[in-house]
Amino acid sequence: MQNFAKNVDVLTQGLKAGISGLMNLTNQGADPTSGVFFVTFNQDCTSLAVGTKTGYRLFSLSSVDNLEQIYENDTEDICIVERLFSSSLVAVVSLASPRKLKVCHFKKGTEICNYSYSNTILAVKLNRARLVVCLEENLYIHNIRDMKVLHTIRDTPPNPLGLCSLSSNSDNCFLAYPGSNTIGEVQIFDAVNMHAKTMIPAHDSPLAALAFSPSGARVATASEKGTVIRVFEVQDGAKLYEFRRGVKRCVSIASLAFSTDCAFLCCSSNTETVHVFKLEQPHQVLRQVPEEAQGWMGILSKAVSASANYLPSQVTDVFNQGRAFASVHLPFQGLRNVCAITAIQKVLRLLVASADGFLYVYNLDCAEGGDLSLLKQHRLDGRGEPAEGAPASAEPRPAPSPVPAAAPPAPGSVSSYAGILKGCSPGTMSGTVDSEKFHEMAAATESPPKGGFRFEDDGEFPPVTQKTE
Template sequence: MQNFAKNVDVLTQGLKAGISGLMNLASQGSDPNSGVFFVNFNQDCTSLAVGTKTGYRLFSLNSVDHLEQIYENDAEDICIVERLFSSSLVAVVSLSSPRKLKVCHFKKGTEICNYSYSNTILAVKLNRSRLVVCLEESLYIHNIRDMKVLHTIRDTPPNPSGLCTLSVNSDCCYLAYPGSNTIGEVQIFDTINLHAKTMIPAHDSPLAALAFSTSGTKVATASEKGTVIRVFLVNDGTKLYEFRRGVKRCVSISSLAFSIDSNFLCCSSNTETVHVFKLEEPREELRRVPSENQGWMGYLSKAVSASANYLPSQVTTVFSQGRAFATVHLPFQGLRNVCAITVIQKVLRLLVASADGYLYVYNLDPNEGGDCTLLKQHRI
């Protein structure tokens, strides 16, 4: 275990934090022809991991035109594979042994340790300090330096999809998971001090997706209804933003992901559209100057506020919700997928990895938004 701790220190030193996303394809929305069970981006979106019926593969994401495969393992059917940033450490779970977690050093081809749990492993999350294993009704928090179990959260509400997310920032090392299976409550747990931090009443319907900002200070949420995306302060649960994804019912949200600078939030679902929302701060001068001194804009603001008092609350809520800043129209629908926003070769890109076995790379204009152009499609 001392060697393991030393490896972690060496391999993770200087690695930058970023965004993460994951998707387990072994259940619903998978494409049987592709053989892909699982795809996810690592914590800083510098690589892509793919679990298949014949093993797993790791790809580098440093180029738009070329997708470099950096590792391939064809030992067994892999349904979960999580890489620790750009290090050689990976956590894997196979379909043939769904209760066993293996932590491996893929460059050396060695197994560092393995742990067995009482039930099927539904998700695994990593950062520099913690490794979290999610079962349907419990969560195990490990110290990543020696893999000892530090804490177990037992008797959680039934969570058959393994929905949870771990902040990539070790200074704000929070875990988020559903606090209820009937309404959209988010439980925030401090994995350093090992106690519950905040319970956020985010939605009326059960949760479908969660994502932390890079700093770990904000959390984005979506419910099973899938029409509204909300962003909250982790510290006290204050709602910061509310975005309307659409009006269709029965939309299944696949993933949420912040950009590294937390200026953008992307959302993908089982429809053909990926939405990108811009998290804009109010203009400083408008926050400082009283409304009566803002001339026409102050008058208009007052008029809108006054008229809102005569409208049904549902209508005024829709008026106050932000709309998509940019959109992507995928060449498929009905398949599970995971999205991410990252910088490749100094340019902002939107990535979508899908159960059809492809990675789609789109241009994202940070100033104009609008429809994103497909730049490249890679077989994974």
């Protein structure tokens, strides 16, 4: 009996650790009153998915003034929700069942399939060719058309936050994940031909953030130190850019994102500042920043450049790093957030979604940069929009506090995991799935017609055939 109690305690602690790792908006600061567990932009930044303690919501990003809600599901607490471009396919994981992945057709309200794994799902990434499930020490690569497991990357370095990135471009279908948990190595894996492509020694400290460019040709990285952002060529691992985010130590990088035109890179952290870097030729980066925006760092950089032959290389490296082209000062700090740069109404905008339950929209001046002004803020928690003209900080936000982890499974509930994938063998799936259901997945993975998928056309998503028992 004593051993049983000890095992239950170990299980409880392990589950709590796994849950805290997968809640990307709550594991490093959250506003518990917002109920927002997860926020992510889809692959081309045309929509936003929000997972909450009561379900999930999908929003369109076609307008600055209005945040149109496309869909709302209020069945269970959702800690991961990923939408495939502008299709009706979503992959979801609930806080109550953190080992189970569901692939659904949200427009029809149907579940296409579900898989269970031997450990907590920390991240799910997808493009038109692959769906990747990240556990702490394993990565499973599925063919998104039929959800067969094509390859398993086993015994990866411990990755408790589920850090990984999948290129949205299925022609350059690369997967990036930490190659070490002690230094900042990036492992690039070819998810089409199923082999390791290259290992990039990106940082001296462990990785904190990864992001592919829209084409999949470049990858951006940041380490746990959080002061330097680097961009590498995927093909050969060559370093293309190096930017200094700041001089503060122990900054936790929340997200990295390329703009949809690959001309800019944005970076958010647990501070109140979001940085935007311009991807000019490396030697032109500093020169393109206005002198007033460079400040004392720009002045020192010029001085260092003039005396480069007389100073240690470590000193000149610091001052030769590119500076932020533009920046945003958020009305909060210490809250988890995710950023993106995309064109809305034909103008580039910087978007920041935060665990406080708000989406902040800023205008990005591509010529001048500098401090960006807030255009609009939208609520993500279903409580209605803030009053017109109200400043971003108008509503008081409680101090961050931990979000309680879900309770562990009750003794004897192991039978509910009868379909757990021991090593996730191909073809092992919990539940019976009619093959016709995968027609919907196949349709969604095709390149959409101009203007996106026609959701009103059922021919694009054949009806699901329910199999009777």
